[in-house]
Amino acid sequence: MNSMARRMFALVEPIGMVPYSADEPNEAMFALGFTNYWDTYFAGRAAPLGLPTAEVVDALFYNFAPGEVARHLPKVWRTTTPEAAIAARQEGCVKALRRILGIRVDGPALARGTELLTRAATSAPTQGRPMYAALRALPVPGEVVARMFWAASLLREHRGDGHIAALMVEGVGGLEAHVLAALDLGLPADKFGRIHHLPAAQLAAVIDGMRDRGLIGDDTWLSEAGRAVKQRVESLTDDLAARPYESLEPEELDELMTILEPLATLLLAAQD
Template sequence: MARRMFELVEPIGVIPYSADEPNEAMFALGFTNYWDTYFAGRAAPLGIVPAEVVDALFYNFAPGEVARHIPKVWRTTTPAAAIAARQSGCANALQRILGDHVGSPAFARAAELLTRAATSAPVEGRPMYAALRALPIPDDVVARLFHAASLLREHRGDGHIAALMIEGIGGLEAHVLLALNLGMPAERFGRIHHLPQAQLAAVIDGMRDRGLIGDDGGLSDLGGAVKQRVEARTDDLAARPYESLSPDELHELMAALEPLASLLLAASD
């Protein structure tokens, strides 16, 4: 259930990174590059905190990457302005892509049920989720759907980091694990391909020394088992919000989200 909900909610939650309108709204604040908008938009609910805090919570950036943007971005705008711009840009993108669905009763019901689920889970041990939960729920139905999806995305992300830590997988190692699980050389994976060759080689060598990577450069049996356990535990930890809904409500929510997810996935291709 949690995996299926992830598949349906994730296309909404990633709209800041898959559509133009959110970036345009953030650029209007004075930013000039994408990664400034990423860190300002996602870190804004935390308020103005040191780079070390953002680095710890985001987990999977190379040393020094976060510090190139935090706290510099707060010389350009404020957390409150970044939150508002991100929200309005994402709502505009959803309205454009989803069209007439936005005004339907099914959309309003999806926003209601998703928001109830997204605001029902405990915040203990979920720092990114807790920060986002502290923000007001938007009145606009489209912004509310995005906000709910963002809450669920950060809730799942907090749990995913816990699952990685249990298995002893570091932030950069998580990218290597995912790349190899997809059958892609780590050196070509989007989130780490830019790293200095020696730095990435050291990460890969360390995973090979621990038996996670085989002689052929792919995941070993142990590496594959670790990846499976991480994903299974992430799903288990992501299930709590949906326990607030009855089976009928959950079925109704899935049915309402399916056409929206299909349109969003098609728009991102």
Template sequence: MSSVARRMFELVEPIGVIPYSTDDPNEAMFALGFTDYWDTYFAGRAAPLGIVPAEVVDALFYNFAPGEVARHIPKVWRTTTPEAAIAARRSGCAAALRRILGDHVDSPGFARTTDLLTRAATSAPVEGRPMYAALLALPLPDDVVTRFFHAASLLREHRGDGHIAALMVEGIGGLEAHVLLALDLGLPAERFGRIHHLPATQIAAVVDGMRERGLIADDRTLGDLGRAVKRRVEAHTDELAAKPYECLTPDELDELMAALEPIAARLVAAQD
């Protein structure tokens, strides 16, 4: 099932990143009174947790530099409520999907795809999956397009919880995970989008620590040990992400993947 989980990740991720790849969700969040993108990110993603301290969000999100989360949590809840943030995020993402997918979202085929995706997304155990559990506790949306996005978000957070577990097993911290990914893609760590804004000295300290552990070679490229760790993390993440799809028959899985392929392609092509 790990190969199924990897393929479903490729197909679901373009839906799950709608809050970050299109303008509609940001505009819906800005309408609540926000003026900063990262405020909308933390409010939108952390809202299912309710009002919790920055330390909790930092632990669950895992991969932000020290102090980054605290610049937004709990400040964002002086602008809006978790309930309003959830509603705005959902409406903005549904608007983006309707704009990109057009009349397809009104078809029986889309309704069937949403039903299969939702069945998988709501079928997994919640033990050890705090972000997935928080999102699963929300009522399912009645609107089919909103439910489609919600199902993809559930699967994304379920996989994310497992990915953090896989990183922790390998002793890879949040910033180190970004460095691993950057170097695996052939990019210098200091140019990688998720951490390039950090002070150069901070990035250098992370890289130097990884080099001392043998993960990075002296030329600041990914060493053999680093590549092996990256492969193990990805393989373990796929294994841990497989559970939601066990509730579907092989024919249903084939049907779901075939239906998602053109949707994912259109979403990738339309990214702002």
């Protein structure tokens, strides 16, 4: 496992999660006319792709149940445009980051951290990274907090593209990935946030399929083989996520980590 990539994930993820962990991004999207959280999710995250079909977005997002994406796309584009969704999401995230980080957002440390983060985020090849490529094709925001959020989102989508590749290498489907994550955390699959809403028969079929392949034991928890698959997926994900940070000198990477640590602490506390 690439410990550097894992450490950077822990520091960057709280920034990239702001659209889903703070109120301001939802409020900005609702101001466009949305009334449903999942409409805002699909509009906000899919917007850099333009106007692809639900089938394409389902393939790229990977981990939604059949038909879930189609309930929101292309419907959301009757409410707004991709360009307006991108702008609203950015506006809401900047407001949230300014509220949570306070005076830190106007200091030299954050400006320097954003410079390093942006350099890393824009340094990796886009081949085989569709979500990363779509977001990277957008104009670089001029305002420093917006640029920090954009860079963190780039790194999140870059890692996500690699994570899907790692899941596919191990033959783990999208819904199965949620089951793996839930059981690895010690949660029953039917209590896990991203799949608890599925019909019981559908979720049972996913679990039965994993049990048939030896990933889940008769006790309904991960088997030794299941734990090994989860570990290999995470290890390969970390390895595939390392490339952007290799563009920084070791001392620059250390500096970036030092800058991001207190920001991540504040952002994680705000989630609670």
